[in-house]
Each structure stands twice: as structure tokens, then as C-alpha cells.
Amino acid sequence: MLSKLEQILETLEETYGPQKLAGPTDPYEMIVFLNCGYPARDGKCAKGFEALKREVGVQPNKLLAVSKTKLAKLIRPSVILPAVCAQRLKDIARRVKNDLDGDLAATLQKRMDEAKRKAGNGSAEKSLRATKRVLREFPTIGEPSAEKILLFSGLAPIAAVPSAFVDVPIRLFVGEPGKNYAADYVAAREILDSGLPKTFGARQRAYLLLKKHGQEICKRSKPKCEVCPLTAHCAYLQAKAADSNAE
């Protein structure tokens, strides 16, 4: 028998179809991609990233060779602060080139291998945190983005939660989202971690389907419960119904 989370994901896949990640899966390119749109929506990031790739190239050497003014002009249609975002792209490229041997994926892989070697003596979690810290030192990369990068680049099957849609698993399993985003993120990650196999495929699928549901129906400001296919599973809706019965 399928668990509640598995039933939810099945229903979401029947509703929206299989989902695919927007953008690249190389860690360095994912960071560049996320910084090519501001605010970082998929469509805007894709537009800026494609322009950059086409006109300049995204490799660290290419980004460092071009002027900041040209970078700002290229990404202007996809960001609200072109000069700031151009500087961020320069900073990302410079850090990878100068501090991370020009190869972020290899650096992260080295940290992950270290984590695996230490697994069993209680240090794996610590090493994973250290790997996330490397990512979090890049502009605009917080805990949710660092976990997304590790999950989709195939480095660690973390139960990452789509950062703008943490409310979706919270509503389904807990009820009303809390006032503390970081606490809700941790709670949502725990829900996914305990309910999903520790495989990249299962966790990537869950991430993408929950994100799609947040974009289409379970919207942050006003969820469209009247058209939602998950009403039978939703703790938030059940709590609301119980409240209105009690009135």
C-alpha cells in the first residue's frame, strides 16, 4: 500500500505529468543560472542564462574576460538590478577560478567523497554541512538552493524542498504554515526525508511535483483548494473544516 506522500505524488503526476528541471545540472552552471534572473524565476533565469551562453559563454574565464558593462547589458531584460547582478556573476567566476581550482563540481565531489569515507563514524552529516557551506558562500545561494544543487547535480540525494513552495508539504502534512521560514523549511525537509526512498530519482521527482503544485494551485498567498486534487490528504483543509464545524 502506498504511503500518504506516495499517493500525493502519484496524484500530482497524474495531474501535471512528469516534470523536468529548468536549467542546467552542473553545480557551477546552476549557480550562474540562478543569478541570471532577479527575482530568480525559472523563465527569467533561463532567458538571462541563454543570452549569456550565446553571447559570451558561461565558463569562469569567459565571464572574467568580458566587461561588467557588457554583462549588465546582456542580462538587463531578466534582472531588476543589472549592475549588481553582473558583479555577482563576476564574483562567482572569480571564486571558482581562483579559490576552487576552476572546477566547482570536482571540489564538491571531493568533499562528498570525504563525507562518504567518514560515514559510519558520525561525521558524514558534518561533511555534508561543510559542502553546503562552500555553496552558500556564493551570491544568492541559501540553504534551500545549496540542497537543490546537491540533489540535481547528483552529488547527494538530499530531500531538498523547493524554496518558494515550502508551504505545500507543510499544509499537506501539518496544517497552517508557521511564521518562521527556516523552521518550516526544516520541517518540510523532514517530511520528505522520512517519506521518500534515499534515491536521486525519487527526491528529484518529489521536488519538481511539489514545486509545480505550488506554482499552479497551492499558491503561497491564496491556495486554490476548490480545484485541488489533494483535498482528501490535506491537513490544512481538514483543520479549516474542523474550525468551521466548531463555530
Ligand code: SF4
Ligand atoms: S487543499 Fe488547498 S492547501 Fe491543501 S494542498 Fe490543495 S491547494 Fe494546498
